[in-house]
Amino acid sequence: MSTANIDSYNLKSQAFGGLINEDVMSQIWDISRIPLPFTDLAGTDTHGNEYYEWTQDALSDPVITNKLVDGADAPTFTNSLGNRVGNHSQISGKTVRVSTRAIESDTIGYGNRLAYDVMMRQQELRRDVEAGCLSNLPSVAGTDSVAGQSGGLNAWLETNVSFGSGGSAGGFNTSTGVVDAATVGTAEALTETKVRDVAEDCYEQGGSPTVAMAVPSVIRKFSEYLFSSSARVATLTAETGQDNSAATAKGSVNVFVTDFGVVLELTPNRIQRNYATDESSMFLIDPAHVRISYLHGYRVETLAKTGLADNRLMAVDWTLVVTTEKAHGLICSIDNTAAVTA
Numbered sequence: 001m002s003t004a005n006i007d008s009y010n011l012k013s014q015a016f017g018g019l020i021n022e023d024v025m026s027q028i029w030d031i032s033r034i035p036l037p038f039t040d041l042a043g044t045d046t047h048g049n050e051y052y053e054w055t056q057d058a059l060s061d062p063v064i065t066n067k068l069v070d071g072a073d074a075p076t077f078t079n080s081l082g083n084r085v086g087n088h089s090q091i092s093g094k095t096v097r098v099s100t101r102a103i104e105s106d107t108i109g110y111g112n113r114l115a116y117d118v119m120m121r122q123q124e125l126r127r128d129v130e131a132g133c134l135s136n137l138p139s140v141a142g143t144d145s146v147a148g149q150s151g152g153l154n155a156w157l158e159t160n161v162s163f164g165s166g167g168s169a170g171g172f173n174t175s176t177g178v179v180d181a182a183t184v185g186t187a188e189a190l191t192e193t194k195v196r197d198v199a200e201d202c203y204e205q206g207g208s209p210t211v212a213m214a215v216p217s218v219i220r221k222f223s224e225y226l227f228s229s230s231a232r233v234a235t236l237t238a239e240t241g242q243d244n245s246a247a248t249a250k251g252s253v254n255v256f257v258t259d260f261g262v263v264l265e266l267t268p269n270r271i272q273r274n275y276a277t278d279e280s281s282m283f284l285i286d287p288a289h290v291r292i293s294y295l296h297g298y299r300v301e302t303l304a305k306t307g308l309a310d311n312r313l314m315a316v317d318w319t320l321v322v323t324t325e326k327a328h329g330l331i332c333s334i335d336n337t338a339a340v341t342a
Helices: 008-012 037-041 100-104 113-133 192-205 216-226
Strands: 043-046 051-056 083-088 090-099 171-173 178-180 211-214 255-257 263-268 279-285 291-302 309-321 329-335
Touching (some): 051 309, 090 100, 100 113, 113 291, 113 309, 192 279, 211 216, 216 263
Parallel strands (some): 043 291, 211 263
Antiparallel strands (some): 171 178, 211 279, 279 329
């Protein structure tokens, strides 16, 4: 520091904040506003009661001995009535409380603190619904003291599933009318065989899954495995006769083609939660058979003003609708840290 003159350090060192005006960029940078892969692919629906129900049905298996004698009476009547299933609605909400002075202040990056907070909390609310849809939470009937809860996709799936040791599927409980949570079991490395087996099961049940969704680390490890010599799927090649234009280095696989015409888009989901430390699931999703239904959609309610503060409530009343759980697949008990094997 120079002692022969007044420099910038002297000005900044003056008591109570110094004598130099702050130079702050009038913008807020936020990297948390990210796509919601499951919400984006699922259809939408509306319902009018806390418990939303629908029916599931399927054709009977083919019978190769289906033959009648000429002139015989009509065969014995057979029919399937289908299954009636349902899910409970869940109310999710966020509250904003901002003082009058905070609203009127000249703030950095936005014009009105109340409007900014409402926007941010609405984004958080949508992320909460995304995470809840993919969870292993059971459904819960709401009462005057217990909040209703929507059963998550991990809890719904019970037909085309793969679990680690000690794990077992949940599914819709016809005795209680609720969706039971799955028992996740011991975490194991994801394998190509598991993906192919579950995809085959979906196909045989009539499903056509097009998306394999998992936490980012699992998608990365599966992509890395597909480039390995043991996979014999995605091998690096050098083409001859190329021109001098810039080349693209391809270091990942984003589509996995299985047998049976099942083509899976590998979709990482940053919102999907682990259900234990470094343990998660991969979903094989048929978008035609999953929806998010709303008793009421996302909305902002103006609460009573409390003194010198304005209050807002953001809420949504929703449930997950798995129209046909046999259309989807679940690979549970994945060790996120383990390399994928054959």
